[in-house]
Amino acid sequence: MFGVATALICLSCQNTGRNRTTDATTSADSSANTFDGEIDGHTIKLYTLTNKTGAKATFTNFGARIVSLSVPDKAGKLTDVVLGFNKASDYNNPEEPYYGTIVGPFGNRIANGKFTLDGETYTLPTNNGPNTLHGGYKGVHFAAWEAQTNGDNTITFSYTLPDKHEGFPGNIAMTVTYTLTDDNALEIAYKATTDKKTVVNLTNHAYFNLNGEGSGTILDHRLQIFADRFTPVDSTLIPTGELTPVKGTPFDFTTAKAIGRDIEVEDTQLAYGEGYDHNFVLSGNKVDGLTHAATLVGDKSGIKMDIYTEEPGLQFYSGNFMSEKVTLKNGKKDSFRTGLCLETQHFPDSPNQAAFPSTVLAPGETYQTKSVYKFTVE
Ligand code: BGC
Numbered sequence: 001m002f003g004v005a006t007a008l009i010c011l012s013c014q015n016t017g018r019n020r021t022t023d024a025t026t027s028a029d030s031s032a033n034t035f036d037g038e039i040d041g042h043t044i045k046l047y048t049l050t051n052k053t054g055a056k057a058t059f060t061n062f063g064a065r066i067v068s069l070s071v072p073d074k075a076g077k078l079t080d081v082v083l084g085f086n087k088a089s090d091y092n093n094p095e096e097p098y099y100g101t102i103v104g105p106f107g108n109r110i111a112n113g114k115f116t117l118d119g120e121t122y123t124l125p126t127n128n129g130p131n132t133l134h135g136g137y138k139g140v141h142f143a144a145w146e147a148q149t150n151g152d153n154t155i156t157f158s159y160t161l162p163d164k165h166e167g168f169p170g171n172i173a174m175t176v177t178y179t180l181t182d183d184n185a186l187e188i189a190y191k192a193t194t195d196k197k198t199v200v201n202l203t204n205h206a207y208f209n210l211n212g213e214g215s216g217t218i219l220d221h222r223l224q225i226f227a228d229r230f231t232p233v234d235s236t237l238i239p240t241g242e243l244t245p246v247k248g249t250p251f252d253f254t255t256a257k258a259i260g261r262d263i264e265v266e267d268t269q270l271a272y273g274e275g276y277d278h279n280f281v282l283s284g285n286k287v288d289g290l291t292h293a294a295t296l297v298g299d300k301s302g303i304k305m306d307i308y309t310e311e312p313g314l315q316f317y318s319g320n321f322m323s324e325k326v327t328l329k330n331g332k333k334d335s336f337r338t339g340l341c342l343e344t345q346h347f348p349d350s351p352n353q354a355a356f357p358s359t360v361l362a363p364g365e366t367y368q369t370k371s372v373y374k375f376t377v378e
Pocket of ligand 1: 317
């Protein structure tokens with residue numbers, strides 16, 4: 001279905017920016033006019049999805065990003081729970097490139113920027129200490145994806161990474177479909193195919209603050225992660241290969257607790273991450289075929305987010321490197337731990353860790369995975 005023909009069509013679409021692209025933004029949405037822009041010759045736009053209950057989400061084709069996600073709080077007030085920027089051009093910043101974005105072709109780290117497939121070693125840019133993070137300097141977060149809407153509540157972004165881009169083998173054709181359901185869930189469905197054996201690990205890198213973006217620390221949010229084990233890391237945040245029980249460690253989120261409760265405990269793993277920046281090995285119940293990964297509650301808003309996924313892992317990153325480098329949507333700085341990421345994914349460095357679930361994608365196969373972020377109140 002995807003193959004080279006589609007790849008060529010998509011590449012030509014990126015050049016014109018508009019072919020086959022439906023602008024989902026209504027004329028009443030004045031934020032669109034101030035958001036849109038041009039990046040590296042590509043038209044970058046804002047797209048809006050709404051559902052029957054009034055929840056609203058906006059996206060941009062630059063990185064196939066979530067720009068905002070407004071859901072009701074316990075008083076019924078629509079609250080934007082995703083951090084981001086007001087203008088397309090603000091997302092084009094190598095200092096802070098991951099707000100709301102899809103990361104790929106390989107989200108998270110690959111040790112020493114190297115992996116081997118069928119005896120051939122591939123070398124990637126090392127953009128995070130000695131390692132490769134989130135697909136290298138020019139991962140898909142800096143791509144102008146093609147956008148196609150389908151009704152009010154679904155949008156599909158497509159992009160084909162050319163062979164050897166940032167060192168990854170294969171023309172990798174990807175689609176990401178976001179659906180805002182009438183029961184206030186944001187579903188993210190990922191697909192990829194390749195024409196050469198490669199590695200794929202796509203995820204979304206939204207920073208959440210369930211009290212509302214720009215409303216201060218996330219340390220009082222209550223988090224439950226349905227994982228009995230996590231993957232401890234070395235000082236460069238590469239998994240050691242062990243799957244360590246969380247019991248009796250600050251990584252035990254099997255019962256809901258405030259994120260800040262143990263974050264300052266003296267612990268080598270917390271020291272390496274400068275807080276939580278670790279992958280959890282999911283062991284939650286299955287709900288409609290997906291694993292219940294986590295539940296997060298905003299202490300002030302009462303907004304509750306349940307995450308369900310087909311992925312084996314969840315990276316919990318507690319915003320440890322947020323350091324007031326940029327100004328976010330509501331004029332607030334990206335202050336320390338004012339947002340957090342819960343990234344559904346395969347384990348970091350899987351291409352170099354034979355015992356981890358495989359991230360190899362071969363020609364003729366389709367990478368297909370779905371994650372759901374469901375919002376209610378309590
Ligand atoms: C990583 C962090 C990194 C952050 C960048 C997360 O997925 O785990 O180490 O700093 O992305 O936004």
